[in-house]
Amino acid sequence: MLHPDRLFPSDPTQRDIARRLYAEVGHLPIISPHGHTDPSWFAKNEAFPNPAALFVVPDHYAFRMLYSQGVALESLGVPRTDGGAVESDPRKIWRQLAQNWHLFRGTPTRMWLDHAFETVFGVTERLSGASADRIFDQIDACLQKPEFLPRALFERFNIELLATTESPLDTLEHHRAIRESGWKGRVITAFRPDPVVDPEFEGFQANVERLGALSGENTGTWAGYLAALRNRRQYFKEVGGATSTDHGHATATTADLSDADAERLFEKALRGTITAAEAEIFRGQMLTEMAKMSLDDGLVMQIHPGSFRNHNPGVFERFGRDKGADIPTGTEYVRALKPLLDRVGNERDLTIILFTLDETSYARELAPLAGHYPALRVGPAWWFHDSPEGMRRYREMITETAGFYNTVGFNDDTRAFCSIPARHDVARRVDCAFLARLVAEHRLEEDEAAEVAVDLAYTLAKKAYKL
Amino acid sequence: MLHPDRLFPSDPTQRDIARRLYAEVGHLPIISPHGHTDPSWFAKNEAFPNPAALFVVPDHYAFRMLYSQGVALESLGVPRTDGGAVESDPRKIWRQLAQNWHLFRGTPTRMWLDHAFETVFGVTERLSGASADRIFDQIDACLQKPEFLPRALFERFNIELLATTESPLDTLEHHRAIRESGWKGRVITAFRPDPVVDPEFEGFQANVERLGALSGENTGTWAGYLAALRNRRQYFKEVGGATSTDHGHATATTADLSDADAERLFEKALRGTITAAEAEIFRGQMLTEMAKMSLDDGLVMQIHPGSFRNHNPGVFERFGRDKGADIPTGTEYVRALKPLLDRVGNERDLTIILFTLDETSYARELAPLAGHYPALRVGPAWWFHDSPEGMRRYREMITETAGFYNTVGFNDDTRAFCSIPARHDVARRVDCAFLARLVAEHRLEEDEAAEVAVDLAYTLAKKAYKL
Amino acid sequence: MLHPDRLFPSDPTQRDIARRLYAEVGHLPIISPHGHTDPSWFAKNEAFPNPAALFVVPDHYAFRMLYSQGVALESLGVPRTDGGAVESDPRKIWRQLAQNWHLFRGTPTRMWLDHAFETVFGVTERLSGASADRIFDQIDACLQKPEFLPRALFERFNIELLATTESPLDTLEHHRAIRESGWKGRVITAFRPDPVVDPEFEGFQANVERLGALSGENTGTWAGYLAALRNRRQYFKEVGGATSTDHGHATATTADLSDADAERLFEKALRGTITAAEAEIFRGQMLTEMAKMSLDDGLVMQIHPGSFRNHNPGVFERFGRDKGADIPTGTEYVRALKPLLDRVGNERDLTIILFTLDETSYARELAPLAGHYPALRVGPAWWFHDSPEGMRRYREMITETAGFYNTVGFNDDTRAFCSIPARHDVARRVDCAFLARLVAEHRLEEDEAAEVAVDLAYTLAKKAYKL
Structure with a gap:
């Protein structure tokens, strides 16, 4: 990439x-x-807990774009001030990013994430709804290792x-x-x-x-x-x-x-x-x-x-x-x-x-x-x-x-x-x-x-x- | 063109x-x-009445540039609110555009007009004082036809x-x-x-x-x-x-x-x-x-x-x-x-x-x-x-x-x-x-x-x- | 150059x-x-008196950049309103410009000065701490001649x-x-x-x-x-x-x-x-x-x-x-x-x-x-x-x-x-x-x-x- x-x-x-x-x-x-x-x-x-916790939940660059197109912040696992329930399955959060990957075309967020995926985690295919789970698994596996x-x-x-x-x-x-x-x-x-x-x-x-x-x-x-x-x-x-x-x-x-x-x-x-x-x-x-x-x-x-x-x-x-x-x-x-x-x-x-x-x-x-x-x-x-x-x-x-x-x-x-x-x-x-x-x-x-x-x-x- | x-x-x-x-x-x-x-x-x-009525009189992009260089709006046929006389000969209006065509160099108006002249009316020469009447006649003739x-x-x-x-x-x-x-x-x-x-x-x-x-x-x-x-x-x-x-x-x-x-x-x-x-x-x-x-x-x-x-x-x-x-x-x-x-x-x-x-x-x-x-x-x-x-x-x-x-x-x-x-x-x-x-x-x-x-x-x- | x-x-x-x-x-x-x-x-x-008087002392483009990086205006010969002493040796002033020549990279001042050095005074080497005196002398010698x-x-x-x-x-x-x-x-x-x-x-x-x-x-x-x-x-x-x-x-x-x-x-x-x-x-x-x-x-x-x-x-x-x-x-x-x-x-x-x-x-x-x-x-x-x-x-x-x-x-x-x-x-x-x-x-x-x-x-x- x-x-x-x-x-x-x-x-x-x-x-x-x-x-x-x-x-x-x-x-x-x-x-x-x-x-x-x-x-x-x-x-x-x-260890960083999972791909969503690393790349989506804390990054306002990422979730503001999704939000601007109608994705609820709750569904992205962003914590509520009142402690109410938000999405807790990192894979589901990750899929939202993946399915809306086209929104990031031409943005630096896309460039930074691609750079991290490839250079840090060895990902070689483009994120998409189809590749979401594979890439999630690959990053997730890395995160368990001492070198990460x-x-x-x-x-x-x-x-x-x-x-x-x-x-x-x-x-x-x-x-x-x-x-x-x-x-x-x-x-x-x-x-x-x-x-x-x-x-x-x-x-x-x-x-x-x-x-x-x-x-x-x-x-x-x-x-x-x-x-x-x-x-x-x-x-x-x-x-x-x-x-x-x-x-x-x-x-x-x-x-x-x-x-x-x-x-x-x-x-x-x-x-x-x-x-x-x-x-x-x-x-x-x-x-x-x-x-x-x-x-x-x-x-x-x-x-x-x-x-x-x-x-x-x-x-x-x-x-x-x-x-x-x-x-x-x-x-x-x-x-x-x-x-x-x-x-x-x-x-x-x-x-x-x-x-x-x-x-x-x-x-x-x-x-x-x-x-x-x-x-x-x-x-x-x-x-x-x-x-x-x-x-x-x-x-x-x-x-x-x-x-x-x-x-x-x-x-x-x-x-x-x-x-x-x-x-x-x-x-x-x-x-x-x-x-x-x-x-x-x-x-x-x-x-x-x-x-x-x-x-x-x-x-x-x-x-x-x-x- | x-x-x-x-x-x-x-x-x-x-x-x-x-x-x-x-x-x-x-x-x-x-x-x-x-x-x-x-x-x-x-x-x-x-039918649109004539080339000036189509391209000059109603288009503030066109006449504002001419006005900025001293051409009177009356001479371009722009109607007066008091109904007073303005230029009514479309050919004379057209010639003002043609003689001042250089003013539009580098502007989108020039690009839009050239595009319309060529793709809509088949004009193949550049507008100028010399070509003004020929192009006027060519567009004017088209405007009488049903396909226009x-x-x-x-x-x-x-x-x-x-x-x-x-x-x-x-x-x-x-x-x-x-x-x-x-x-x-x-x-x-x-x-x-x-x-x-x-x-x-x-x-x-x-x-x-x-x-x-x-x-x-x-x-x-x-x-x-x-x-x-x-x-x-x-x-x-x-x-x-x-x-x-x-x-x-x-x-x-x-x-x-x-x-x-x-x-x-x-x-x-x-x-x-x-x-x-x-x-x-x-x-x-x-x-x-x-x-x-x-x-x-x-x-x-x-x-x-x-x-x-x-x-x-x-x-x-x-x-x-x-x-x-x-x-x-x-x-x-x-x-x-x-x-x-x-x-x-x-x-x-x-x-x-x-x-x-x-x-x-x-x-x-x-x-x-x-x-x-x-x-x-x-x-x-x-x-x-x-x-x-x-x-x-x-x-x-x-x-x-x-x-x-x-x-x-x-x-x-x-x-x-x-x-x-x-x-x-x-x-x-x-x-x-x-x-x-x-x-x-x-x-x-x-x-x-x-x-x-x-x-x-x-x-x-x-x-x-x-x- | x-x-x-x-x-x-x-x-x-x-x-x-x-x-x-x-x-x-x-x-x-x-x-x-x-x-x-x-x-x-x-x-x-x-005759213009010397290279510093021609290129540095009167040119706020030149001395403002030097000042922004901590060079005192007095040391550049800029006259004080109270008539107090400022640097009067044109060669010392010139050397300040030369030693800080890198500050002007990418600026028009650099381009104008290079143009003047070469086309007016025949200078063919880049200004620097090392070349400062040679270029000073070359310009200074020119300034004494009637064609300058x-x-x-x-x-x-x-x-x-x-x-x-x-x-x-x-x-x-x-x-x-x-x-x-x-x-x-x-x-x-x-x-x-x-x-x-x-x-x-x-x-x-x-x-x-x-x-x-x-x-x-x-x-x-x-x-x-x-x-x-x-x-x-x-x-x-x-x-x-x-x-x-x-x-x-x-x-x-x-x-x-x-x-x-x-x-x-x-x-x-x-x-x-x-x-x-x-x-x-x-x-x-x-x-x-x-x-x-x-x-x-x-x-x-x-x-x-x-x-x-x-x-x-x-x-x-x-x-x-x-x-x-x-x-x-x-x-x-x-x-x-x-x-x-x-x-x-x-x-x-x-x-x-x-x-x-x-x-x-x-x-x-x-x-x-x-x-x-x-x-x-x-x-x-x-x-x-x-x-x-x-x-x-x-x-x-x-x-x-x-x-x-x-x-x-x-x-x-x-x-x-x-x-x-x-x-x-x-x-x-x-x-x-x-x-x-x-x-x-x-x-x-x-x-x-x-x-x-x-x-x-x-x-x-x-x-x-x-x-």
């Missing part, structure tokens, strides 16, 4: 160049500095480093366990403070209280709250190996309030009297606070704005968060980031990586910003745009203004472990294809393109994330 | 694949589920189904006449209620009164008004064969008011005291009302937002609506559609087809929405984007998130009868070209691409529009 | 067509109707016409000196009234006073202010050969106030009591005033909106304007231009050229507007988008709705003299590549494409700018 020239241009001149460039990068170790895999997999190293345990796959995937993402309220027990186990796989955490810096997050007040307990600081005061965050950042660095923070706000709004004003908003947030507009400013202020802390502790900041989370209340009530109902929105950066940039934009030792779900910002806002401010870099094509066309547009719209070196290589951002090699391979191929066009059109010489290809596949991520 | 490989990639690998895919779809019957042709053509079956009457052309164009668009105030006399004539051509209507659901439409109050008279309901009350709309929908289904409604609002705003609030706005609208902001909410409410009615009667909803109609007051006063002065605007969907989607988005038996004039919404909003909500589909590239580059961008930006099967095939949306085969042919070729690239880059296998090509050219439109 | 096929498609069919088209236009004289070169260069005809003086280069660059941009407060002494020198190079000015029509411009009140002094009008009154502007426009036409005006507003807002309202705002502006919102309306009113004056005196209007100027206060305070910290923002045209268009949009003898930094407006707003209004044309891809990918997107998104003939050829918009031939060459090549694709895909015949290529490279600019 996997052609060696996949994703390369079909023009022979470009294809030959792309092949040569890819030969330099296809085998490089994977640096995965941002993602959402579960550290307990590597701490416990238990999480750590074995991690090594086989040639992962040099994998970052997960945890809340400040997480004890990092799995990361601690991994370290203590003696296993040499490098799994680190990233500090994702949304639950304790977003006054509109479910359980904000309780979260802040818990933050105080974990850090031994009095989070009932603004100063104590900041100290607690500093404390947990330090803990994440020491225990979880964190080199970065991650911020998933609805917008890119930042603020630079006086201490007194920030304190006032914090008190309102704690009392639950903060308005929506004030909460937006508070979140913006916290980005600036995080940036100031990064100046001290060196953590790289990642800002992931622009998703309208839980857009479908029916799905949210029945199934909870992260069920494929997050929808991108137009995102403005130039005015929104100004308070933050006025404060720290010229710092050379700070790295703030900006992501977007709004591709119109690439050439108009992000590349011009990152092509000027020393503190800014542009993160890779993200989420819905983590795809061949999305990555191509990203390079076409970013490079001419920001160059390659204000970008940071690839993030897979995935919850689906087996998609990691597939996603990195797609990124490497698409970048090689892009570079091959530049070379074929005499806009870049091939020796330079080869250097860039390695930087995009490996070096830039290590450097940007201080790995 | 028409090369058999037109619109196919010039790369030989891709071109060969595109040729094979097109061989499967080029000859398929035309399903035209959305457009603005005149049903009286098929009811009366009278509307029904004959309909059959020759291999149209399996053609939908027109009528207001609820239309008696559908032409559709009735077509049915009663015994002619087997399938021409159906679509229900376009803008004149009776938009408080800012010219003559809204009188329109609502007329709606009452036609339906036998008391449209002076909110309940009677809704009943009248239900009644006319039923009439459109029964007499006009309608399977869909169509909504041309300035924005995608929807609302889900209480009955009491909706009633209050309706009363203000009737009294003419509704504000612009309230009118916007009322239109939004009516989309939700229409969706609820669709749940009962099964009509497919089409939402066509985002055009700033009649942008040029000078042209509007002198020549009226639809004179090439409608300009697209930025259109937000994620927040705008939420009230409607909260109400009906999870309905599997409802189909709402979203169109846009704002291409930035493809990858950012429409594909993520349609790739999640069971009730949503994305309509094809529309109006200014119904063009080779527009269609290519559409597929590149929609497919990776929504797949092919959350789209609905092609709509020609035309008032220009002879452009129908040309437009469908362009769409089929561009889709084959897109698919050929996927195949050539090993992102889709050719047997799958062939299935998709047929679905895009024929099957999806029939299914989405319940034809 | 410069391949003869650079920027042409690598597909042999398209490449051959592109070569043939380029053969018709590569050698045509340069029309540069909009830019920011310094007229004193041609008035005084003094500004006028000689102007002639060698085959420039038929070059427009600079001056404020109404400029005396045009250099333009006068050029004319009086007897040199036959055609250097004209353009009228850029921002300092006297934008109440938020530094020194607005003093500027308006100086405008009065220069024109002999009483600019303390609205009528006198307008008369003064008319007077200076006439002066720019007569003394500077101006055929156009240029307007660099933050947005595309226009207004069409009553005389009394305009006068009231003007008085507030003079007194310094105008609010930000009123200043925005006043600027918009001044665009309409300028358009009305253009109806009388025939000057072509250029509107360049959408840049957030001086986004970085730290850089602005230390180094002043135009230091690479201007960032594009989303720009709305359809509503913003309506007051102006309602007034003059249907005028056939007026030409208003619209530019954008927001590519989303190409297909959605600018092409539909210019494809309808006789007074409108779309300016070429601008600033951050003056690049191969930017130009390609421009043609792909503009042409299908506006055609080629509602565009105006190429503007280089540069401050960097040696980049002029490079930039025009890039534009010609990208346009030939775009046309070659249309021809190869049988969307345009080659004889027509050849005509278009010449029009885009030469004729349209002369016609649109009345040269």
Whole structure:
């Protein structure tokens, strides 16, 4: 199923160049500095239970498409928030995927799954209603074997480093366990403070209280709250190996309030009297606070704005968060980031990586910003745009203004472990294809393109994330 | 003039694949589920009067370009609202088109007209000042012949189904006449209620009164008004064969008011005291009302937002609506559609087809929405984007998130009868070209691409529009 | 370094067509109707001092990229506003560029500099840390020779016409000196009234006073202010050969106030009591005033909106304007231009050229507007988008709705003299590549494409700018 020239241009001149460039990068170790895999997999190293549990139930890319065409989430085994019954037979779940396989034509999900089926599990026929059971059985049989345990796959995937993402309220027990186990796989955490810096997050007040307990600081005061965050950042660095923070706000709004004003908003947030507009400013202020802390502790900041989370209340009530109902929105950066940039934009030792779900910002806002401010870099094509066309547009719209070196290589951002090699391979191929066009059109010489290809596949991520 | 490989990639690998895919779809019957042709053509079956009346006077694509370069609309025979004199010699009008033919280089209008000239009228030389009269005479001579009457052309164009668009105030006399004539051509209507659901439409109050008279309901009350709309929908289904409604609002705003609030706005609208902001909410409410009615009667909803109609007051006063002065605007969907989607988005038996004039919404909003909500589909590239580059961008930006099967095939949306085969042919070729690239880059296998090509050219439109 | 096929498609069919088209236009004289070169260069005809002063210090494209990666502007010799010390050794500055040459891979800056190095100075090796001194010496040696003086280069660059941009407060002494020198190079000015029509411009009140002094009008009154502007426009036409005006507003807002309202705002502006919102309306009113004056005196209007100027206060305070910290923002045209268009949009003898930094407006707003209004044309891809990918997107998104003939050829918009031939060459090549694709895909015949290529490279600019 996997052609060696996949994703390369079909023009022979470009294809030959792309092949040569890819030969330099296809085998490089994977640096995965941002993602959402579960550290307990590597701490416990238990077998993945079955093909449906591995590929369907946890992957919102997969089940959102099925849902969009009328397949009930219950029938796909997606757990209900009320604990009500959902399909529990993995084979039946798998068949739904197989029978609707045509829906995924032309999507990256199809490409990632085909890649995992073939390269990880040795599947050589196309998924369909007819082949569903055979492929299920083949994958299922593999999963029982030691060489398909999480750590074995991690090594086989040639992962040099994998970052997960945890809340400040997480004890990092799995990361601690991994370290203590003696296993040499490098799994680190990233500090994702949304639950304790977003006054509109479910359980904000309780979260802040818990933050105080974990850090031994009095989070009932603004100063104590900041100290607690500093404390947990330090803990994440020491225990979880964190080199970065991650911020998933609805917008890119930042603020630079006086201490007194920030304190006032914090008190309102704690009392639950903060308005929506004030909460937006508070979140913006916290980005600036995080940036100031990064100046001290060196953590790289990642800002992931622009998703309208839980857009479908029916799905949210029945199934909870992260069920494929997050929808991108137009995102403005130039005015929104100004308070933050006025404060720290010229710092050379700070790295703030900006992501977007709004591709119109690439050439108009992000590349011009990152092509000027020393503190800014542009993160890779993200989420819905983590795809061949999305990555191509990203390079076409970013490079001419920001160059390659204000970008940071690839993030897979995935919850689906087996998609990691597939996603990195797609990124490497698409970048090689892009570079091959530049070379074929005499806009870049091939020796330079080869250097860039390695930087995009490996070096830039290590450097940007201080790995 | 028409090369058999037109619109196919010039790369030989891709071109060969595109040729094979097109061989499967080029000859398929035309399903035209959305457009603005005149049903009286098929009811009366009278000869089109002359080349200018067929190709220039009614086609805002054609005369807007000439106008933009200083050609007066009067000189093109466009009727004045005050009945004042305009050019009446079709040959003189035709010569203006011919002498300015270079303006259309690179535009779809040029491609559609060339296609009609050659395939319908056998013209084999390029239009120009020099050839103007010869081509005029050739087309004019054809138009007198029986095989160029509307029904004959309909059959020759291999149209399996053609939908027109009528207001609820239309008696559908032409559709009735077509049915009663015994002619087997399938021409159906679509229900376009803008004149009776938009408080800012010219003559809204009188329109609502007329709606009452036609339906036998008391449209002076909110309940009677809704009943009248239900009644006319039923009439459109029964007499006009309608399977869909169509909504041309300035924005995608929807609302889900209480009955009491909706009633209050309706009363203000009737009294003419509704504000612009309230009118916007009322239109939004009516989309939700229409969706609820669709749940009962099964009509497919089409939402066509985002055009700033009649942008040029000078042209509007002198020549009226639809004179090439409608300009697209930025259109937000994620927040705008939420009230409607909260109400009906999870309905599997409802189909709402979203169109846009704002291409930035493809990858950012429409594909993520349609790739999640069971009730949503994305309509094809529309109006200014119904063009080779527009269609290519559409597929590149929609497919990776929504797949092919959350789209609905092609709509020609035309008032220009002879452009129908040309437009469908362009769409089929561009889709084959897109698919050929996927195949050539090993992102889709050719047997799958062939299935998709047929679905895009024929099957999806029939299914989405319940034809 | 410069391949003869650079920027042409690598597909042999398209490449051959592109070569043939380029053969018709590569050698045509340069029309540069909009830019920011310094007229004193041609008035005084003094040698450029050294390679750094020519290529680095004044070029914000070059130093912004270096700054974004942590190179201090002081170390690049960029003058400080406080007159403090900055690097003064041109060789050290040059080495910074050379050592960071990889940052420019894939950018137009790299392409322009390579073009200038090779075609103007005969450099044949790639810039790098190792070659820095050799190339510095080679260019430096050239600069001492008479054939590298500004006028000689102007002639060698085959420039038929070059427009600079001056404020109404400029005396045009250099333009006068050029004319009086007897040199036959055609250097004209353009009228850029921002300092006297934008109440938020530094020194607005003093500027308006100086405008009065220069024109002999009483600019303390609205009528006198307008008369003064008319007077200076006439002066720019007569003394500077101006055929156009240029307007660099933050947005595309226009207004069409009553005389009394305009006068009231003007008085507030003079007194310094105008609010930000009123200043925005006043600027918009001044665009309409300028358009009305253009109806009388025939000057072509250029509107360049959408840049957030001086986004970085730290850089602005230390180094002043135009230091690479201007960032594009989303720009709305359809509503913003309506007051102006309602007034003059249907005028056939007026030409208003619209530019954008927001590519989303190409297909959605600018092409539909210019494809309808006789007074409108779309300016070429601008600033951050003056690049191969930017130009390609421009043609792909503009042409299908506006055609080629509602565009105006190429503007280089540069401050960097040696980049002029490079930039025009890039534009010609990208346009030939775009046309070659249309021809190869049988969307345009080659004889027509050849005509278009010449029009885009030469004729349209002369016609649109009345040269």
